Amino acid sequence: MTVKADRTVLPVIAAKGDYAVVAITKHGTQLAREIASLFHGSDLYYMKKFEQGDENERGITLFEGSVRLLLPELFAKYKGLILIISLGAVVRMIAPILKDKKTDPGVVVVDDKGEHVISVLSGHIGGANELAREVAALIGAYPVVTTASDVQKTIPVDLFGRRFGWVWESDEKLTPVSAAVVNEEKVAVVQESGEKNWWMYDTPMPNTIHLYSSIQEAIDEKPAAALVVSHRQLEASEEVILENGVLFRPKVLVLGIGCNRGTSAEEIERVIMETLDELKVSIKSVKTIATIDLKKDEAGLLEVVKKHQWSFEYYQPGELNQKKISQPSETVYKFTGAYGVSEPAAMLSSGNDQLLLAKKKSGNVTISVGFISHT
Incomplete structure (x- = not known):
């Protein structure tokens, strides 16, 4: 979606997440893309002149003209704003639209180099102080919180683990x-x-x-x-x-997937759902689908990945063959150059050779489930 620099007609902002990440410079755009990809529940906005070609696929909103025209709607639609814009400019732009500390969103400002994250507005009630700390922890920046009474230092429940991608x-x-x-x-x-x-x-x-x-x-x-x-x-x-x-x-599950060419997204998703239910684990904890590089353009896999916003990883046959698997297959090797796909892919992606499920074949799909262990 493109927001045009029209002072009288602005499109409705379809907020999907709780937070908006906004950038207006070239370097700021790159930082904003990084933050939005890591900070769960955020929507990304930046100027059309910095378009990179993947905006529609990633659900990124482009705009033209002054960002000031965009802010009133963002204020109304989001719980918090993460603005990669200079502090002075932000203060001037938001001043006319401030209403009440009980209803204004939390606003934080990030400098272009990602060195500081400043809590600007609604520090306590709006959660900007905790948002500043979470974003700073995410990108390795220094949080700047100036509220004199902000000394409690405890767990912000609604932001707990958000920088890791945790969801409730x-x-x-x-x-x-x-x-x-x-x-x-x-x-x-x-x-x-x-x-x-x-x-x-x-x-x-x-x-x-x-x-x-x-x-x-x-x-x-x-x-x-x-x-x-x-x-x-x-x-x-x-x-x-x-x-x-x-x-x-938490995002700790990796799905190693092998499938026949042309397998539908519906079949792949059905096997995933059934398998996770059998293992008694949550689909919300899935982080990645991993497979062989021959499947990097498999339409069904890509559709499932996009639908659930999972990451997608694929490996060369030589990489997969480095892993010792339970049932190496000469048939699979004949067609792919690897003795197995789902099992070693899950091991490589999770960094853990101990799988929750070594391998299960169902119809056109073979699935393994890896576990990311954090020590």
Whole structure:
């Protein structure tokens, strides 16, 4: 979609995520593309003159003319704005559209080199202070937060793990769980998978936040609220933890896929769904589909990848053959040059030779499931 520099007619912004990333310079555009690709739940906007050809495919919005014309709608549609624009320019542009700290979105500014991320507007209520810290952690920048009373340094529940791509299973309990954290009630954190370096402060974790090795252990301690990080489907007996808890899905699953030429996206997706259900793991924890380079243009695979916004990796036969697999196939080797596809691809992409599923064949599809282990 292209936003034209028309002062009287502007298209409706179809916000898909909670955050808008906006750039107006060449270097800023590259940084914005990096941030948007890594920061889950963000939509990207930059000037048409920096078009790179993949904008439609990636859902990127291009605009012409002054970015000032775009800001009122972005203010209305997004929870937060990440602007790669000079601080002075941002202050001048947003001044006329400010309404109230209870309703204005959080606004952060990033410099062109990605060295500083500044919380500009709605630091507390709008979440800009935490947004600045999360974006800074994502790109290795320094967060600048000037709010004198911003000293609590605790977990921002609605942003928890976002820089790693974590998503929540449901947002139903975000508000009460956030309240428990802010009010310094006893909060349990149970992490079964995903990145371990989520604590972003240089101070110790508050003594009101308790880490547990299992959901049952946390349940037994009767916390006021809970944050659970897991790729698996919870057992019925564990669901009680979510009565005032949020379940986060880290991106830790890799799907190694082999398929016959011309296999439909519908068949591939059906096999994926069935397999994940059999393993009792969440599709929201899938990060990547991996395969052989012969399949890099396989229409069905590409359609599934695009639909779910997964990354797509493929390997040369020689790379796949470096891995020791359970059932090497001379037939597969004859046609592809590799003794297997799904199994070694899942190993290579996940960086882990211990798979959740070594290999399963269903119709035209062969699938293996790898697990990304974070130590």
